[in-house]
Amino acid sequence: MERTPLTRHLAAALLTLGIATAGIAPATAAPPPAAPTPEAIDTYLADLTEASGVPGLSAVVTHDDQVVHAAGYGHDANGSPVTADTPMRIASVTKSFTATAVVILAEDGKIDLDGSVTDQLPELRMADPRVDDITVRQLLDQTSGLADTSVDVADLAEATSRTDYVARLHDDALAADPGTTYAYCNVNFDVAARLVEVASGQDFGDFLAERVFGPLGMTGSATRDDVVRPADGYNSLFGWWVPRPEPRWFDDTGSAGVITSAADLGPWLISQTGHGRQLVSAAGLDAMHTPSDVGDYGLGWHTEDDGTRWHSGFVMTYRAVEWIDPATGYGVAVLTNGAGLTDVTQTALDGLVALTRGEDPEPPAGSRTLDLGLAALLIASGALGAVGIRRAPRWAARRAGRARWVTGLRLVWLALPAVVLALLPALASFLTGGRTFPWPSLLYFGLPAVLMLLVAALAGLGVLGARLGVLLRGLPRLRPVGSAA
Template sequence: MMKSKEKRRSIAFISRKMILVLLLAAVFSGAYTSLASAAPKLETGRKDQIDRFIETRMHQNRIPGLSVAIVHDGEIVYSKGYGETGSGAAVTPDTPLPVASLSKSITALAVMQLVEAGKIRLEDKAVDLLPSFRMDDPRGKEITVRQLLNQTSGLADTVFPEMAFSAQPASLGESIARLKEVKLASDPGTAFHYHNTNYQLLALIVETVSKEPFPDYLQKHIFAPLHMDRTTDAALTSSFKEPGHMLLYGQPVALKEPDWFVEGAAGNVSTANDMARWLMLQLGGGTYGGTRLLSPEGIAAMREVPAGVESRYGMGWTVDGARLSHNGILWTYQADQLLMPESGYGIVILFGSGLNALVNYGTFASGIADILNGEEPPKSAISVGMIEAGIALLTLLTVLLWVRGFFFRWNRWEHKARQRRVWLISLRMLATLIPLAIFISLPQILTFVGGGRVLKWEQIFLLMPSVVIWLALLSAFGAISFVRKALCMVAILREHQKAQA
C-alpha cells in the first residue's frame, strides 16, 4: 500500500515537472517568435548606410531623382524616393517612372505563361505564329521563339537600326512589317545580338496567340495578380507623362523623351514598390502572395543561357553566375534590377535621368548589393561634376586658342608659310581636319565600340553632350582654319609663279 502511494506521488511529481518544463518552453518559444517577428529584416544601421550611399552617389553623378526598393524573403525591406521628377515633384517609391528595357523580362514571362499553357512552344517558328512576319532572307523562316527570347535570332541594329529611324512605327504590326527586306546579321541561333525588335516580335506573338491586346494581356495576367496597380504599358515614348532629365555639363536639364516605339521591349512604366513585387515573384519561384504566375521550372528556364553561343543573356535576364540582372536605358530615364537568389535579396532602382557616357548607373545597384552582403562599396574620388568641369575648361581653352591663332597670330603663320616647303605645310593643314573626320565618323565609331547599337545624332548628343559640343567646335574651327590657310597657300603659289615668270 505504501509503495503504491509513493508511486502515485512520484508520477504526480514528474507530471508537474513536465508540465512546468512545457510551459516554460512555450513561454520562451513565444517570446523568441515574438522577438524574431519584431526584428527588422534590414537593420537600422544598414538602412542608414544604404541611404548615405545613395545620396553620395547621387551627388557625385548629379542624378536629380530616383526611387529604390529592396526585397527579401517575400517582403519589401527598404523603399524610398530621392530628389525630384522632371516636373519638380518629389520622387517617392510610388512615383511612376519608365523602366525601359526591364520590360523585356516582363514580356519574356508573358511568353513563358503561354508556353506553360500549351498555346506555343519555344521551338515554334515565328513565321508559323505570325502571318504578318515575312522576310526576303530565307533564314528568317527558321527564327524560333526561343531565339527571340535569347536575342540570337540573327536580327541586329546593324541590319535594322530601329532606334535611328526618323519615322517611328505606330504599332507592333507596322514595326514588324518593316522587316520584310532586312537581311539577317547572322544565322539564327549562332550569335547574340541585343536587339529590341526581338521583343517586339514576342509582344506581337503574345497578342496574336492570346487574342488580347498586348497591354491588356500584361494587365490581366501579370500586373493585376501582382498588385502592380500603378504599372502601365506604353507603345510610344510620346505617351510618357513626366519629362525626364539629360545631363549637360553635369547639370540636370528637364527634357521630354525623344519619340521612340518601345512596345514589348521598353514600354512599361512602373514604380519602385510595384517592381518590388515583380522581384518577389522572381525570388518566389513564380509565386507571389499565394498566386502562381509561372512554375519554378519556367522561372529556371528563363535563367538559362543558350548553348553553343557566346552569351550571358537568358530570357529577359543577364546571367552573371548566381546573380541575375537587367538594366533599362532611355535618353531621359534609366533603370536597374538585380536578383541575388543566394542571399534572397532583390534590388530595383528607377532613375529620373537618362543615358550619359560619364555616369555609371550600375554602381548604384552593385554598391547596395555590397552593403547587403556586409561589404564596403567601392568609393570614387572623381565625380561627374569634376569630369564635366574639366571638359568645360577644355572647351573654353579650345575657343581661346583658336581665337588667338586665327585673329592675333595669322600674320606669323603666313610669314612662316612663305618660308617652308609646301608639302610640309599641307600635312600640317590636313592635321587640322582630323577632329572633323572623327566628328563625322562618330556614329560609326559608337556603333563599333557600343556592341553594334546604331544611334542617330540626337541620341549621340544626349549620350555625351559636353563631349559632342567640344568636338563640334574643334571640328568647325579646324575646318575654318583649313579653308583660310588653303586660300592663303593658293595666293602664295600664284605669287611664286608670277615671280618665276
C-alpha cells in the same frame, strides 16, 4: 566487406572522440552576412543622390518575400519630390517583362518556345529565308541572328504600331544563322511583343496589365504614358542637369516600353527570386534565368557565373537597372529620371549589392568628371581655334619658301575633329559591340560629347580654312618673320 550500420556508427563515434581528444573542434559554417538595414540603405542612397547631382533617383531592395526598403530621392522636372511611387521609364529592363509574358503564354499552350516564329507569327517576313528558322526562344535569348547591323533601325523607329513595326522588317536581313551567335538587338523583343498580341488576342500592354502587373499588385505600371505618366526627365549638360521632354516616338514596345516605379518593382523582384506570387512555374522561371549555349543571356536576363541575374536600360532621359540573386533571395532595382554619359544607377546597384553581402559600399562620389572634362575641351578648342584663325598669316609667313604640298599635309590633322564628329554614330556603335545610336539619341544622353566635338570641328575647320586661304593667296610672296624691311 561492406560495413554494417553498427560499424558505421562505431566509426563515427571513434572519429568524434579522436577529434575531441586532439583538442580540435568540428568545423562550423561561416555565419551569413549581416542583413542591410533600411537605415543603412537610405543613408547610402541619399548620400549618392547628393554626391552625383542626379535630379531624381528611386530604389527598392527586397529579400525573400519582403521589401527591405523602397524610397525616392531628389525631384522631378516640376520640382516635386521623387518617391518610391514616382513612375519612370525603365527602358530595356522591359525585356524581362516581355520574356515573362511569352513564357506565361507558352505554359498556357499558346506559344511554342522552340517552334518557328513565322509559323506562329505569319506576318513576319524578311528578305532572308533564314527567318523561318528562328525560334521564339532565340528571340528571347537574343540568338535569332537579328542585329542592329542588319536592320534599318531608323525606319523601325518610325513605326506607328507593332503590326507596322513587324511589316517594316520585310526588306531587312539576318546578320547570322539563327542559334549560332549572340547579338543584343531590340527587334527580338519588339517582335516577341507582337507575338504576345497574336497568341493572346489582346493588346500587349493589356496582357501585361492582366497577367503580370495585376497579379503582382503593380497598380502604377503600364506600357503607355496615357495610362501612367512618367516623371519628366533630364539630360546632363557638362555637369548641369537640364530638363528635356521625351521626343515623340513609338515607345509602347516590347523592348523598352514599360513605365513603373521602385515600389511596383518590389513584388516583381520578389517573384523573380522565386518567392511571393509566381507568374510562371519553377521550370519556367529557371528557363528565363538560364543562358543560351552561345551567350550569357537568358530569356530577358543577363546571367553571371555567380548565379546573379540583371538587366539595365537607358532611353533619352531615363536610366534603370534590376538585379536578383536567387541563391540569397535578394533583389535590387534602381531608377533615375536623368540620363548622361555616366550611369549613377550602376553605381547605386554596386553599392546596394555590397550592402546585401555585408560589405561596405564605396563612398558616394561625384559623377561630373567626364562632363567637366568635355567642357574643358570645348573651351580649349574654341580658344585655340580663335587664336589659330587670327594668327594664320603669321603661321603662313613662317613657312614661306616651303613646298606647298608639304605645308598642306601638315594641315590635315585640323580636319580630324570634323571626321570624328561625322563618324560619331559609327564610333558609338563600335564601342558598344554593334548597337545602333542614331543622332536623336546622341543629342540626348550624349549631348556634351556632341557639343564638344562640334566646337572642336568648327575650330579645326576654321583654322584650316584661314591657313589655306593665306597659302592660296600667294605664300611665296610673304616675307619670313624677322626678315629685313
